[in-house]
Each structure stands twice: as structure tokens, then as C-alpha cells.
Amino acid sequence: MITPVLPAARTTHDPSAAADASATAWALAARGGDADAVEHFVRALHRDVQRYVAHLCADPQAVDDLAQDTFLRALGSLHRFEGRSSARTWLLAIARRAVTDSYRHAAARPRLSDAADWQLVAESAQPRGLPGFDDGIALLDLLAGLPDERREAFVLTQLLGLPYAEAAEVSDCPVGTVRSRVARARATLIGLLDAAEEPAAAPAA
Numbered sequence: 001m002i003t004p005v006l007p008a009a010r011t012t013h014d015p016s017a018a019a020d021a022s023a024t025a026w027a028l029a030a031r032g033g034d035a036d037a038v039e040h041f042v043r044a045l046h047r048d049v050q051r052y053v054a055h056l057c058a059d060p061q062a063v064d065d066l067a068q069d070t071f072l073r074a075l076g077s078l079h080r081f082e083g084r085s086s087a088r089t090w091l092l093a094i095a096r097r098a099v100t101d102s103y104r105h106a107a108a109r110p111r112l113s114d115a116a117d118w119q120l121v122a123e124s125a126q127p128r129g130l131p132g133f134d135d136g137i138a139l140l141d142l143l144a145g146l147p148d149e150r151r152e153a154f155v156l157t158q159l160l161g162l163p164y165a166e167a168a169e170v171s172d173c174p175v176g177t178v179r180s181r182v183a184r185a186r187a188t189l190i191g192l193l194d195a196a197e198e199p200a201a202a203p204a205a
Contacts, residue, residue: 016161019044020086027087031078042071045088048160049095055143055155056099066102070095089166092156096170142192146185153181154189 023044029037046067053066073094081090143151149171156167157178164182168175 020088024083024087027078027081027090028083030075031081038075041087045091046071048088049091052092052095052155052160053099055151056096056148057102059102062102066095066098069098069102073098085166085169088160089162089169092160092162092170093172096172142189145192146188150181150185150188153178154185157182158186 023041026037026041026044030041049067049070050063053070054060054063057063057066070091074091077094081087143154146154152171153167156162156170157164162170164175164178168178171178
């Protein structure tokens with residue numbers, strides 16, 4: 001019997017640190033007017049922005065537009081970026097505001113999104129090869145069962161690899177709150193995994 005497991009908890013020795021440093025360097029260079037740096041900055045973080053927006057936004061057709069809006073906002077604000085946080089943390093905070101603004105804009109004329117389409121878009125943005133999720137149990141389906149705030153905390157720290165302090169900055173909440181949300185999300189996901197495994201664990205007749 002194969003026991004599905006959750007992705008290992010992130011540690012402070014995360015290999016994404018080098019990528020963060022590189023993206024931040026490109027952002028600082030882009031702030032100075034380097035056109036090549038702008039292209040490298042966008043390429044380095046475009047996938048992370050799409051993945052994050054896909055998990056926050058319930059409208060599959062809005063994901064690309066929101067990602068584009070995020071970068072337009074970021075490029076228009078690069079002159080204010082000083083590198084005090086990583087470029088990715090700064091950019092994901094902008095993405096979060098872009099999604100929030102889109103909700104406010106759509107509030108006057110809400111529409112139902114098609115769940116299957118939403119899953120298709122979000123699944124195309126989720127990471128591949130996570131241990132325990134290659135035997136028919138989709139991480140996306142499990143994440144969909146989490147409350148929004150817990151799902152966001154889990155995606156930021158466990159899938160996108162942000163340190164808790166940076167995830168707190170993106171989510172505009174205390175670090176302790178992020179840790180609590182991640183812990184609760186993991187506990188819920190473990191319960192869902194156990195429940196999904198029960199039929200396979202039943203003894204043969």
C-alpha cells in the first residue's frame with residue numbers, strides 16, 4: 001500500500017533563496033532602466049505569479065489578465081522598490097492586491113465560475129512530481145477543500161517556498177498567524193489524505 005505524504009515542511013535552507021536573490025537583482029537593475037533586466041525579472045517570476053493567482057482566483061479566464069495586471073502594476077512601481085524584501089515577496093503582495101481589486105470590481109455583477117474549468121487552469125499551474133500525489137490523488141483537489149486563508153498560507157510557504165516572515169508580509173498578517181494557518185492546513189490535508197486512503201486499506205473479502 002502506498003501512503004500519500006504531504007510535501008516536506010520548508011526549512012530555512014531553501015534552494016529557492018538563490019532564485020529569489022537573482023530575481024531581486026533583476027528588479028533592482030530594471031528599476032534603473034535596464035530593459036533586459038525587465039525581461040529577466042518578468043520571466044523569473046511569471047510562473048509563481050500565475051500559480052499564486054490561480055489558487056486565489058475562482059475565475060479561470062481571469063488568471064492571465066490578473067498576472068498581466070500584476071506585472072503592469074509592479075513595473076509602474078519599480079522606482080519605489082528598494083530591495084528591503086525579495087522581489088518575489090513584493091510582487092506576490094501586488095498580485096494579492098490585484099486579485100482583491102478584481103473581486104471588488106466584480107462584486108456588482110458576480111457570476112458563477114465553472115469548477116471544472118477552474119481546476120483545469122489551476123492544475124496547469126501547480127507543481128509536478130510532489131511525493132504522494134502521483135497515484136491519483138491531486139493536490140489541487142485537496143487544496144480546494146481548505147478555507148481561503150489557510151490555502152493561501154499553504155500555497156505561499158509549502159508550494160511557492162516563501163519563508164514564513166515573507167508570507168506574512170504578502171498576506172498582511174502576523175507571522176504567528178501564518179504558522180497557525182499552515183499547521184491547520186496541513187492537519188486538514190493529512191485528514192483528507194487518510195480519508196482518501198481508507199478504501200485501499202480495507203481488507204480483502
